[in-house]
Amino acid sequence: MKISSKHNLQITKIEVYKVGEEVDPTPAGDDFEAALTDAQGNWTFEDVVIPEDLSYIWSQSSTYGMKASAFANSTKYVSDSYLVSPAIVLQENSVLTFDHAWRYGAEDIATQLTLWVREADATEKTQVTIPNYSDGTSWSYVSSGEIDLSAYAGKTIQLCFRYTSNEDYAATWEIKNVKVTNAKAAEEGPVLKDPTNTPETAYSVSEAINIISNKSDYDMSKKVYTKGVITSIKSIDVSQYVRAQYYIGETVDAETTLYVYNGYYLNGKDFTDNEQIKVGDEVIIYGMLTLYNTTPEIDQNNYIYSLNGETPVQSISADVRKEQVIFDLSGRRVEKAVKGVYIVNGKKVVF
Amino acid sequence: MKKLLLSLFAVLTASFAMGQTVTLDFTTNDWGFPEKVNIGVETNTFTNSNGVTIALTGSTDAGYYFNTDGYLMLGKNGASLSLPAFDFDTEKVIVYGKAGASAATLSNIYVGDEAVTRRLRVAPHLIHLRLQRAIRPQVLCIP
Numbered sequence: 001m002k003i004s005s006k007h008n009l010q011i012t013k014i015e016v017y018k019v020g021e022e023v024d025p026t027p028a029g030d031d032f033e034a035a036l037t038d039a040q041g042n043w044t045f046e047d048v049v050i051p052e053d054l055s056y057i058w059s060q061s062s063t064y065g066m067k068a069s070a071f072a073n074s075t076k077y078v079s080d081s082y083l084v085s086p087a088i089v090l091q092e093n094s095v096l097t098f099d100h101a102w103r104y105g106a107e108d109i110a111t112q113l114t115l116w117v118r119e120a121d122a123t124e125k126t127q128v129t130i131p132n133y134s135d136g137t138s139w140s141y142v143s144s145g146e147i148d149l150s151a152y153a154g155k156t157i158q159l160c161f162r163y164t165s166n167e168d169y170a171a172t173w174e175i176k177n178v179k180v181t182n183a184k185a186a187e188e189g190p191v192l193k194d195p196t197n198t199p200e201t202a203y204s205v206s207e208a209i210n211i212i213s214n215k216s217d218y219d220m221s222k223k224v225y226t227k228g229v230i231t232s233i234k235s236i237d238v239s240q241y242v243r244a245q246y247y248i249g250e251t252v253d254a255e256t257t258l259y260v261y262n263g264y265y266l267n268g269k270d271f272t273d274n275e276q277i278k279v280g281d282e283v284i285i286y287g288m289l290t291l292y293n294t295t296p297e298i299d300q301n302n303y304i305y306s307l308n309g310e311t312p313v314q315s316i317s318a319d320v321r322k323e324q325v326i327f328d329l330s331g332r333r334v335e336k337a338v339k340g341v342y343i344v345n346g347k348k349v350v351f
Numbered sequence: 352m353k354k355l356l357l358s359l360f361a362v363l364t365a366s367f368a369m370g371q372t373v374t375l376d377f378t379t380n381d382w383g384f385p386e387k388v389n390i391g392v393e394t395n396t397f398t399n400s401n402g403v404t405i406a407l408t409g410s411t412d413a414g415y416y417f418n419t420d421g422y423l424m425l426g427k428n429g430a431s432l433s434l435p436a437f438d439f440d441t442e443k444v445i446v447y448g449k450a451g452a453s454a455a456t457l458s459n460i461y462v463g464d465e466a467v468t469r470r471l472r473v474a475p476h477l478i479h480l481r482l483q484r485a486i487r488p489q490v491l492c493i494p
Contacts, residue, residue: 003432003446009425010418011432013447014375018439154445 032088032180036065046160048080057081057163065176068163071104076170083175085159087120091182096147096159098178100130101139105171109133112164113173115147120156141176149180199305202227202284205250205258212289212296225305226298227284230277231257242270243300244277252280260285261292262300266307282308373437375403377423384417388424406433 003014034043040060050057051070057079058068070079105112110133116125131145149157159180163173197203202225203211228248236244243264247257263285265271277283287302305311380386382397382405392409407415413426425432 003434003444009430009446011377011423011425011446012421013377013445014432014434015445015447016373016375016434016437016441017444018372018441 030182030184032178032183032185034085034178036060036176036178037062040066043086044084046082046084048082050079050081051077053077054079058083061174064174065099066161067172067174068161069170069172070163070165071170071172076165076167078167079163079165079170081163082116083161083163084118085178086185087156087158088180088183088185089156090149090152090154090180092150092153094149094153094180094182096144096149096178096180098144098175099141100144100173100175101134101141102171102173103136103139104169105136105173106169109136109171112169112171114162114164116160116162117149117152118158118160119152120158125160136171139174141174149183197224199225199284199311201225204228205248205254206256208258208289208298209256209296212291223286223288223302225284225286226258226289227282228258229254230279230281230283232279233277236271236274236277238271238274242272244271246277248283248285259292259295259297260287260302261297262302263287263298264301264303266304268303277304277307373403375399375405375434377417378421380417380419382417382423384415384423386417386419388414388416404435407431408433 003009036043043060043066045056045058047057053075054070054072054077057070058066058081061067066083068081068083070077070081100113102109102113110130113130113133114127115130116127118125128147128149131147132142134140134142159178161173161175163171165171205226205228208224208226226248228250229252231247231249231252231254234245234247236246241262243262244260245262246260248260249255249257265276284305285298285302286305287298287300290297290299292299376399381399384397384407392411392414394406394408396404396406398404407425408429408431409415409425410427410429413430415423415425415430418424423432
């Protein structure tokens with residue numbers, strides 16, 4: 001087994017773990033802290049169920065921090081929504097604390113206002129217990145108490161504060177001063193999840209299609225670089241969705257093509273002009289490979305990393321665009337919207 | 352000469368059995384690394400006092416050496432550190448870097464010519480490599 005480096009590597013220690021021995025001896029380090037009263041920062045909202053009459057559940061306040069409520073127009077609405085932290089790298093014995101307050105919820109508030117942990121790159125969440133809630137009779141903040149995250153030592157996680165409400169109880173929940181000891185925010189910028197796939201070694205169209213065809217052997221949840229030549233352009237929306245749909249092949253007249261679905265322009269920016277791309281342009285796309293029905297494609301939320309060999313000077317965040325989360329009106333998450341009304345990132349959108 | 356060294360490396364490590372997590376410490380020069388800048392370029396093997404043997408290869412524009420601040424310098428592009436064979440499967444390797452080292456360092460782990468790193472994380476102090484699958488590392492034949 002060889003460890004190689006592209007640059008000078010200054011090594012102090014190497015540890016090789018036997019399978020099953022997952023104790024991470026990473027020494028204690030800095031703390032991750034988020035007051036949440038200053039700005040939303042990299043925290044995001046994921047609405048699972050949001051009523052048509054509301055455009056949001058969570059909001060940020062300079063006084064209250066992050067605030068969730070599904071009470072409006074004198075009505076208690078059914079909802080289910082997460083406040084999601086940026087990715088946090090945990091070291092050994094990390095402990096989470098935060099201050100929170102709530103009112104107007106059910107007596108068993110611990111079932112309505114909950115905390116979950118999601119590992120990076122995963123979709124499943126695991127609930128962790130919040131030790132302390134206030135009695136709900138005032139707006140006084142109480143400390144959550146210490147929440148042990150040592151089970152996630154060495155892992156990158158996201159904290160997911162889950163707000164739920166029903167027609168009988170729609171609490172207001174306020175959260176601020178989140179702190180995780182021995183942890184830090186994950187590095188910004190592109191995370192090369194597959195070091196064999198870089199802009200310089202981007203997959204060709206045939207390689208990408210081969211990966212899609214053999215997806216059982218491949219982690220399809222990661223974004224990768226794929227290069228090709230634009231063979232045809234289906235549409236460029238410069239007004240509402242500011243994205244384009246087009247096909248790429250290994251040559252401009254290639255018969256085998258890969259569909260680029262709802263992609264953003266260079267550097268993740270909006271499409272603002274129909275002439276920004278044209279047939280024959282050489283592109284490297286950064287996005288997730290997927291098979292939609294029978295169509296191999298690069299899924300939405302992709303963007304053009306380079307166009308005709310030119311790459312923007314500034315660094316590109318792999319998640320420069322907020323992931324679109326789409327639900328139908330029944331609250332079911334869907335991969336793509338077809339004709340009809342959907343909730344996209346908490347807003348009602350007609351497709 | 353390189354083949355001879357690698358053969359010796361294989362012999363030295365073939366009988367080396369480790370049944371638990373292995374730690375290789377480079378904060379002291381228990382290995383007998385050269386201590387002059389870039390002196391090591393060609394492949395050489397080094398054995399610590401516990402009998403663990405590794406092989407180092409420097410690149411053409413830089414080599415490897417022990418820095419008396421307490422770390423092994425290995426550079427640059429193309430340089431490598433080869434670990435001995437283990438008698439257990441592994442899926443996790445942590446490479447600790449010197450505090451303040453470049454966060455831009457990109458590293459990878461290979462078995463033969465196959466890159467086996469699933470997730471590459473780069474931090475100033477820590478390179479945390481999760482392998483794509485559990486493997487039983489074999490002695491590497493350096494090309």
